Amino acid sequence: MSNSRLSRRAFALGALASAGGVAACGNGVGSRGSAMIDARVNATLEEMYRQFPNTRQLAERSSGMLVMPLVTEAGLGLGGAYGRGAFRIDNVTVDYYSVTKATGGLQIGAQQYAHVLFFMTQDAVSNFRRAPGWAAGANVEYVISDKGESVNADTTTALSPVLAVVFGRAGLRLGATLEGSKYSRIIP
Incomplete structure (x- = not known):
């Protein structure tokens, strides 16, 4: 009988330890990940509006x-x-996302950059949020030229459903492309 209790006790303790381990693996329980992402998003927007x-x-x-x-x-x-x-509607975070991209060919080095995608229509927002994994393609229009000139929100850019601004830590990222980037919803 004591072996049976010990086995049940060991099983219960093991289950509790496993549940605690899973909770600590980034599912958002007790995590400050969302606050950190929101703070970085706010700083990025301020930097973009300034530049x-x-x-x-x-x-x-x-x-x-x-x-x-x-x-x-x-x-x-x-x-x-x-x-x-983070994905924001009316300046309020509604979801968190990750972006991944794989590349091939001759490349050596590393860089860091930020980017903002503007969804100009409600259909574009709905399509993005419903997709299990949304891939940026040729349909993304860039609103900053290689010379660093910002394009006005005129009829050319207003007709595109998704507009992008890509900039590096030291300013504009020349020749930037998001093509092949995949965005997936996450729980930080």
Whole structure:
């Protein structure tokens, strides 16, 4: 009888330890991950508005924004990128996302950059939020030129459902492309 109690007790303790381990593995229970992401998102938006003032106009007209404050991209032959950010509607965080990207070809080095996707229509917001994993493609229009000039929210950019601003820690990221980036909802 004592073996049976010991087995049940060991099983119960093991189950509790496993549950505690799972809770500590980033599912958001007791985590400060969302507060850290939101703080980085706020700082990124302030930096973008300061460097590229015309983006404030885009933010006001957008139906939603995905802000990725820090994406790290590295490669030695094969490469990849990863970052975490928040999706905001009316300047309120409604979801958290990660971005991943795999690249191939001749590449050596690493860089860090931020980017903001402006969803200009409610359909674009709905399609993004319903997708289990949304991939950026050729349908994303960039609103900052390679010369660092910010494009006004005129009819050219207003007709695109998704607009992007990509900038590095030291300013504009030249030749930036988000093509092939995949965005997935996360629980920080």
